[in-house]
Amino acid sequence: MALAQLTSADADIGTIYVNPHNVVYVAAGQKYTVLATTVSNQSGVPFLLYVADSVEQVKQKLNIAMGKMLTPA
Structure with missing residues (x-):
């Protein structure tokens, strides 16, 4: 399982890791x-x-964590 590394809006928390399969x-x-x-x-x-x-x-970041290749628009 790959996790997406994101930056919390709360500076005291800093980096958070999210399982992209749990994002609605x-x-x-x-x-x-x-x-x-x-x-x-x-x-x-x-x-x-x-x-x-x-x-x-x-x-x-969610797409990369899910293993999806991104193509330019």
């Missing part, structure tokens, strides 16, 4: 990018991760 969606926020995951908390609410990477950077 990626959305752009005003200050950060939001990732929703299939992993939920004790109440059944999916965890949201907030990262400093742009949506395009997150997309690229």
Whole structure:
């Protein structure tokens, strides 16, 4: 299993590693990018991760971790 290395929006946390197979969606926020995951908390609410990477950077890193080759548009 390959993990995508992302930068947390919280500077105190720094680098986080995400299993791309657990990501449901990626959305752009005003200050950060939001990732929703299939992993939920004790109440059944999916965890949201907030990262400093742009949506395009997150997309690229998730695709690379999944072994997908990226082709220029």
